[in-house]
Amino acid sequence: MSLYFSAIAVLVGAILYGLSLTTLYWLEDELNRRTLVQTSPMAINAFRAGAESPLQLNTNIKAYNDLNAIPQQDQFIKQLPLGFIDELHDTFTDDLFVLRSEYQQEGETKPLIIIMNAAQVELSNQEWRNINITILAVTFLLFILFGFAISKLIRRLVSPVRQLSDQLKLVQAPSEFKVSSGAALEFSELAASLNQYQRQIDKLIKQEQAFSRYASHELRTPLTVIQGAGRLLQQQGNEAFKIRQRDRIVNAANDMQHTIDALLSLVRHEDEHYSEQQRVLTQAELSKVIRYVQPLADSKAVVIDVDIQAEPLITPSEAVLRMLLINLLSNAINASEGGEIELKVNQEAIWVVDHGRGLTRNERDQQGHGLGLLIVDALCQRYQWKFSLQDTEPGCIAMLHFPHA
Structure with a gap:
């Protein structure tokens, strides 16, 4: 990418250099041509007033209305077509700007030749060298600035990709992918x-x-x-x-x-939670779950108190709800050393409240809920329920919150 943008920078610099020189050459010649055009009325008026050819208009411009008066070294000007106005380059003489025209005087057509020495009005070779050096210096400065901008752009575009690629190639994946602060x-x-x-x-x-x-x-x-x-x-x-x-x-x-x-x-891969029928969670169903965990509760001298404030409508099947509650109750019993566990049910949620040791550090940092509670997490996501654990003093509250309650 660096080579690609460097090539573009060189190409742009060469184009700017050539365009600048071409524009200066054209501008110089165009100004001299306009000078000849603007001088021609003054020469015509002078000839009509009786001036003789050649007429010295200023230090470097002469006008002729007689072709025979043209110097011998400039005789080739006679061959120029009418209306010619441009610069002539000759090996044996200085470069000249020539205007070939004609005018009317007392019913007679007179030729008009205006000659200007180009060497006295154009930039010298030293001045052109200075201009070339200036253009090259500006172009080189632009190249440096362009290169700096490209390097910054590459750093913002390529460096983050390389950082992420290196992190992805690591045998041991990083705990968190990072990019530099200056990245896009x-x-x-x-x-x-x-x-x-x-x-x-x-x-x-x-x-x-x-x-x-x-x-x-x-x-x-x-x-x-x-x-x-x-x-x-x-x-x-x-x-x-x-x-x-x-x-x-x-x-x-x-x-x-x-x-x-x-x-x-x-x-199951199919999304069935919308098509499944809701059913009523009854006290008899909760009693079956309590009977299943009762031996574990008896072994820990734990009393399970059931408080059914309402019989809500739920979507999970009896088998799924049984697994949810058995996991929550078993965890609550295992975290307790005697005492009481409360199972509360209303139209909004199911609570399992224990007064045991509370949440472990991993559970509190949300790094994991233990084997059974990961299953609870997955089942709740399957049926769009919300599962939460809240640490209390002492103990813990596990809640299953129903959707659209």
Whole structure:
């Protein structure tokens, strides 16, 4: 790019140089031609008044109305056509400006020749050299200024691209893409867009990892129950024992089905949240969720208090809502050492309030919400809900806010 713009600068300089000289040459000759034209009326009046040829009009201009009076060295002027006015260049004489015309005197046509010595009215060779040097100096100065402007332009255009390219080539991607402070606004916006995309990619990668680990954990647990209950059924036992094992298998299979339904809702590509029908969130549905986490709560001596102020209309299926609430309640129970957890529901949101240790540093800095809460984030985005965590003293409030409430 530097060579390209340098070539343009040289071409522009050469054009300016040639144009300047051409204009000066034309201007000099045009002024001399106009001088001859303006002098001709004065010569005609003088000849009509009886002046003899040659007539000295000033120190370097002579007028003739008799072709025989023209000096021998200038006899070639007789061959010039009528109306000629221009500069003549001859090797053996000085350059001359000549006007060839005619006028009327007492009914007779008289020739009119006006000759001006070009050497006395044109710029000298030394003056032309000075003009050339001046033009070259100005052109060179413009070239330097143009080069400086190009270097600044290249720095603003190419340098940020190189910086971003180098950062993209790094084996370990930078935490944030940056460009120099002097870069154009568009490159700062490009770096901001790259940072935004990188954050989205990191979030998606974390969600994918969380999905894999969570799915592995949630599906292995009922499978382990089913396998264990199946082996127990192979052993001898009374009918009540076998019924309990069959119930464990059925419950584990139901749990697995709920988990699969909820996780599959995350990986559906079609945008279904507008077409899905809303349904009423009932107290019976919440009771099923409470029963599922009750053993964990009992092991931590935690009491779950349910406050249903209204039964809102929601879009997520029972399996999805079950996974959301189980994650929030399980995190609240694990963060508590005894005490009480409140589950509140109204027309606007669902709250899970605990009085445990509060948010961790990563959770407070929004760098991550833990394995289960990443799934909660993804499910809320799927159904256009808003999920938030708020640290309290002591404890934490997790809220699921419904859209268009």
